[in-house]
Amino acid sequence: MKKLTEMSLQELLNPEGFACDCGKTHCALPLKYLAVEKGALNKLPEALAALEAKNIFLIYDENTYRAAGSRVEEILQKEGISCNALLLTGSPRVLPDDRQRKIVADALPADADFILGVGSGVINDLCKITAADYHLPCGIVATAPSMDGYASNSSAMELSGIKCTVYTTCPSLILADTDILRDAPFDLIRAGFGDMMAKYISIADWRIARLVMDEYYCEEIARLMIKAVDAVLESLEDLPLRREEGIRRMTEGLVLSGIAMSFAGISRPASGMEHHISHFLEMFALASGRQPGSHGLQVGYGVRQALKLYEKAAQHTPTEEEVKKAAAGFDAAAWENAVRRAFGDQAEDLIRMAKEEGRYLPENILARGLSVVKHWPEILEIIRGVLAVKERLLAALDTMNITDSPEDIGYTKKEAADALLFNRDLRARKYVFTSLCGDIGLMPQPE
Ligand SMILES: [Zn+2]
Numbered sequence: 001m002k003k004l005t006e007m008s009l010q011e012l013l014n015p016e017g018f019a020c021d022c023g024k025t026h027c028a029l030p031l032k033y034l035a036v037e038k039g040a041l042n043k044l045p046e047a048l049a050a051l052e053a054k055n056i057f058l059i060y061d062e063n064t065y066r067a068a069g070s071r072v073e074e075i076l077q078k079e080g081i082s083c084n085a086l087l088l089t090g091s092p093r094v095l096p097d098d099r100q101r102k103i104v105a106d107a108l109p110a111d112a113d114f115i116l117g118v119g120s121g122v123i124n125d126l127c128k129i130t131a132a133d134y135h136l137p138c139g140i141v142a143t144a145p146s147m148d149g150y151a152s153n154s155s156a157m158e159l160s161g162i163k164c165t166v167y168t169t170c171p172s173l174i175l176a177d178t179d180i181l182r183d184a185p186f187d188l189i190r191a192g193f194g195d196m197m198a199k200y201i202s203i204a205d206w207r208i209a210r211l212v213m214d215e216y217y218c219e220e221i222a223r224l225m226i227k228a229v230d231a232v233l234e235s236l237e238d239l240p241l242r243r244e245e246g247i248r249r250m251t252e253g254l255v256l257s258g259i260a261m262s263f264a265g266i267s268r269p270a271s272g273m274e275h276h277i278s279h280f281l282e283m284f285a286l287a288s289g290r291q292p293g294s295h296g297l298q299v300g301y302g303v304r305q306a307l308k309l310y311e312k313a314a315q316h317t318p319t320e321e322e323v324k325k326a327a328a329g330f331d332a333a334a335w336e337n338a339v340r341r342a343f344g345d346q347a348e349d350l351i352r353m354a355k356e357e358g359r360y361l362p363e364n365i366l367a368r369g370l371s372v373v374k375h376w377p378e379i380l381e382i383i384r385g386v387l388a389v390k391e392r393l394l395a396a397l398d399t400m401n402i403t404d405s406p407e408d409i410g411y412t413k414k415e416a417a418d419a420l421l422f423n424r425d426l427r428a429r430k431y432v433f434t435s436l437c438g439d440i441g442l443m444p445q446p447e
């Protein structure tokens with residue numbers, strides 16, 4: 001069998017899937033039609049015909065209408081394809097919340113057989129959640145290379161004021177026209193870049209979790225992601241200039257990230273400790289009534305923090321005595337108090353989750369720590385792999401003006417410090433690099 005890294009995007013969509021050495025059969029369905037190229041929008045009639053979509057429910061907002069929505073309507077009209085359109089409004093922007101979910105559901109015509117979004121993160125998320133709610137297929141005409149959720153089977157929603165991931169459905173159709181994407185607001189291009197740079201960290205976190213926690217892992221998928229992020233770095237200079245080639249590569253990488261998550265059945269290929277940082281920052285924003293900042297820029301900031309921690313760990317060789325000391329010295333009561341101080345209303349939930357999992361039972365901390373000691377030579381090799389690209393990554397983040405300052409993305413230093421300190425305590429029970437550092441006593445004690 002051809003390796004995943006040798007396949008074109010089209011080949012990766014093989015509806016039969018690929019029986020892989022990792023034990024899984026990787027399949028991107030329901031995604032059937034994908035084009036990331038100049039003029040991709042012209043393929044809309046052909047794509048809808050292939051998907052047998054006849055009555056389209058079209059969703060856009062004011063910005064995405066201008067970017068591509070009006071052209072989509074023209075194309076549908078010219079082809080005589082039935083279409084009902086919904087313009088979403090929000091001040092200052094449309095949010096992925098209960099209110100918009102209801103607006104979309106109320107406007108959904110009874111005879112609609114396909115939901116087509118024109119937009120990026122939020123519109124795509126609302127389309128996917130409505131498609132899942134009403135058992136309809138959906139698709140997206142991308143207007144910005146701003147995030148990696150185009151092909152993923154989940155939606156980031158703010159339900160009842162809490163940010164959560166809802167498992168929905170993958171789109172059947174993605175059209176990413178680089179002529180449209182290159183005109184996206186530059187902050188959205190920066191955000192997509194930040195989300196893409198996460199992949200070095202997420203893959204390293206995944207490789208380490210495989211060693212320490214014996215987690216499922218697929219080397220083919222990991223290589224697919226590294227190849228995609230390398231392609232973005234190779235054409236970095238295209239991005240500030242909005243050149244077609246760089247925009248296309250980055251969009252391909254972002255779409256591929258979603259496909260890789262579908263292939264793996266988990267978020268590991270695209271999300272590690274840097275994403276945990278972003279999620280915690282969002283929790284702090286929502287808890288204090290602020291709107292969270294841009295996902296990709298927060299993730300890019302998180303990549304910088306992860307690089308520092310990888311560097312710190314590389315200078316250290318954990319020993320059995322040390323991990324025994326770390327396990328015995330973990331002060332559960334102090335940890336609980338610190339969680340309450342940092343998370344207010346959401347603290348009890350986080351504490352309950354950790355208890356259910358037995359995360360901080362001394363014997364479990366010790367077992368993980370000993371596993372780290374045992375696998376240290378292999379772990380160190382993974383860490384060195386990350387550090388080998390560190391300077392290049394930092395320079396690239398500089399180029400895209402993704403800084404090391406939390407204030408630049410709307411957070412205080414204290415919130416940023418807490419996002420790092422409690423990084424391993426996210427709801428998702430995921431072993432990330434901060435988990436390792438905590439288990440071997442490299443993280444500060446919470447206070
Ligand atoms: Zn595999």
Ligand SMILES: [Zn+2]
Nearest residue numbers: 148195275299
């Ligand atoms: Zn992301």
